[in-house]
Amino acid sequence: xxxxxxxxxxxxxxxxxxxxxxxxxxxxxxxxxxxxxxxxxxxxxxxxxxxxxxxxxxxxxxxxxxxxxxxxxxxxxxxxxxxxxxxxxxxxxxxxxxxxxxxxxxxxxxxxxxxxxxxxxxxxxxxxxxxxxxxxxxxxxxxxxxxxxxxxxxxxxxxxxxxxxxxxxxxxxxxxxxxxxxxxxxxxxxxxxxxxxxxxxxxxxxxxxxxxxxxxxxxxxxxxxxxxxxxxxxxxxxxxxxxxxxxxxxxxxxxxxxxxxxxxxxxxxxxxxxxxxxxxxxxxxxxxxxxxxxxxxxxxxxxxxxxxxxxxxxxxxxxxxxxxxxxxxxxxxxxxxxxxxxxxxxxxxxxxxxxxxxxxxxxxxxxxxxxxxxxxxxxxxxxxxxxxxxxxxxxxxxxxxxxxxxxxxxxxxxxxxxxxxxxxxxxxxxxxxxxxxxxxxxxxxxxxxxxxxxxxxxxxxxxxxxxxxxxxxxxxxxxxxxxxxxxxxxxxxxxxxxxxxxxxxxxxxxxxxxxxxxxxxxxxxx
Ligand SMILES: [Ca+2]
Numbered sequence: 001x002x003x004x005x006x007x008x009x010x011x012x013x014x015x016x017x018x019x020x021x022x023x024x025x026x027x028x029x030x031x032x033x034x035x036x037x038x039x040x041x042x043x044x045x046x047x048x049x050x051x052x053x054x055x056x057x058x059x060x061x062x063x064x065x066x067x068x069x070x071x072x073x074x075x076x077x078x079x080x081x082x083x084x085x086x087x088x089x090x091x092x093x094x095x096x097x098x099x100x101x102x103x104x105x106x107x108x109x110x111x112x113x114x115x116x117x118x119x120x121x122x123x124x125x126x127x128x129x130x131x132x133x134x135x136x137x138x139x140x141x142x143x144x145x146x147x148x149x150x151x152x153x154x155x156x157x158x159x160x161x162x163x164x165x166x167x168x169x170x171x172x173x174x175x176x177x178x179x180x181x182x183x184x185x186x187x188x189x190x191x192x193x194x195x196x197x198x199x200x201x202x203x204x205x206x207x208x209x210x211x212x213x214x215x216x217x218x219x220x221x222x223x224x225x226x227x228x229x230x231x232x233x234x235x236x237x238x239x240x241x242x243x244x245x246x247x248x249x250x251x252x253x254x255x256x257x258x259x260x261x262x263x264x265x266x267x268x269x270x271x272x273x274x275x276x277x278x279x280x281x282x283x284x285x286x287x288x289x290x291x292x293x294x295x296x297x298x299x300x301x302x303x304x305x306x307x308x309x310x311x312x313x314x315x316x317x318x319x320x321x322x323x324x325x326x327x328x329x330x331x332x333x334x335x336x337x338x339x340x341x342x343x344x345x346x347x348x349x350x351x352x353x354x355x356x357x358x359x360x361x362x363x364x365x366x367x368x369x370x371x372x373x374x375x376x377x378x379x380x381x382x383x384x385x386x387x388x389x390x391x392x393x394x395x396x397x398x399x400x401x402x403x404x405x406x407x408x409x410x411x412x413x414x415x416x417x418x419x420x421x422x423x424x425x426x427x428x429x430x431x432x433x434x435x436x437x438x439x440x441x442x443x444x445x446x447x448x449x450x451x452x453x454x455x456x457x458x459x460x461x462x463x464x465x466x467x468x469x470x471x472x473x474x475x476x477x478x479x480x481x482x483x484x485x486x487x488x489x490x491x492x493x494x495x496x497x498x499x500x501x502x503x504x505x506x507x508x509x510x511x512x513x514x515x516x517x518x519x520x521x522x523x524x525x526x
Pocket of ligand 1 (some may be wrong): 031032073074207329330
């Protein structure tokens with residue numbers, strides 16, 4: 001009872017909100033789901049592959065158009081969401097770093113909500129290498145998991161969590177996206193407590209390699225998926241740091257991994273293509289069509305299952321008091337710039353979908369295309385909606401609550417730029433280490449192109465060519481013209497470099513501890 005008394009002091013700290021009015025928080029996150037593949041965001045796929053159930057969240061709530069990930073890769077993004085801290089601070093800079101445990105100094109929003117009286121549960125993809133904590137109950141697929149008949153481990157299984165499948169863990173018959181929704185619905189249906197809940201419902205889809213549910217194997221089979229213009233980009237505008245980096249749809253970057261090669265492999269999961277007799281352009285087009293069909297097939301099951309959850313909230317009378325969030329751990333290239341995968345600072349993977357619904361609080365059908373938001377803000381947003389404003393861990397977080405953005409009251413002043421950093425130099429998809437900023441109009445990036453001390457797993461990753469890029473997003477929203485060398489932008493470059501250093505100072509990610517990085521910086525700064 002003492003704990004409850006203390007907590008009610010905490011929870012009454014904004015707008016006279018009493019404990020009984022604390023909303024449930026349902027956080028639905030898919031993996032690698034680009035805004036371009038959500039019809040609420042418009043775009044070239046909206047008509048051919050609509051997502052009516054996900055769109056319902058936007059229609060009955062808010063669509064945020066400028067939400068950006070701080071480090072566009074799965075495991076680090078999840079750690080940022082839980083901790084409210086940039087990767088260098090929460091220590092999860094790469095896929096190989098484990099999220100710090102309960103004895104660490106790292107905040108965990110689930111734990112804070114649990115301490116404040118929320119029931120906290122987690123279903124689906126965890127991908128954080130260490131055992132989940134801060135949850136009353138969890139049931140997760142270790143590592144990437146399988147689309148068909150996946151393995152799940154739960155907090156009540158008495159099997160110690162491992163990012164790899166344990167020999168003791170059985171496979172569950174069914175399709176991952178359907179199963180995690182079943183688990184979430186089962187838990188909601190058996191819930192007896194009147195305490196509000198915080199549920200993280202994490203889909204594996206549409207992460208590669210793509211395997212649509214059996215019922216979706218012929219989804220869009222006869223449909224020609226529109227190509228992005230930048231599939232055929234001329235890369236001569238790029239800096240030397242990036243011109244021949246990454247993994248491509250076409251065979252442009254072979255012998256490294258390309259989608260043209262992937263989809264010809266006999267064991268390509270959703271079916272391979274015979275490209276005999278095709279010229280290079282035809283191969284690129286065929287690989288793109290195959291990739292998008294598989295990817296959008298996976299999205300289709302996510303959308304259906306979002307619909308199942310929303311319908312249940314309606315039936316159970318929970319809609320009015322549940323903050324529903326839909327997002328993805330980062331964006332994804334769907335052939336733009338001739339890329340697949342993510343990791344780069346470029347818009348298609350920097351941008352995260354963010355849809356939020358809480359009837360009567362978040363205006364229905366609203367759109368925010370002005371405020372620069374981030375996954376760095378999610379933890380503080382949940383805590384703010386939960387009325388938890390005094391927890392000491394909040395002082396360690398680096399984001400801002402989005403509550404007043406969701407409700408339509410602009411907080412003043414808001415940030416003028418977001419800071420980005422990708423650490424996994426050359427690992428997996430051959431992308432150089434880089435950092436940069438994006439403001440309302442521009443994006444400035446420094447490709448320092450060094451592995452530094454990041455935990456990159458197996459392999460030796462050599463330094464590559466460093467370079468700068470600048471994009472004027474007002475004139476060039478698809479980033480097809482790097483204007484860093486254009487003298488008309490000299491004053492912009494100078495101003496943004498100073499701002500970038502300020503952001504690095506503000507977030508505590510200065511370069512001073514890396515002499516090799518300082519050397520590259522000094523050689524390339526001016
Ligand atoms: Ca991801």
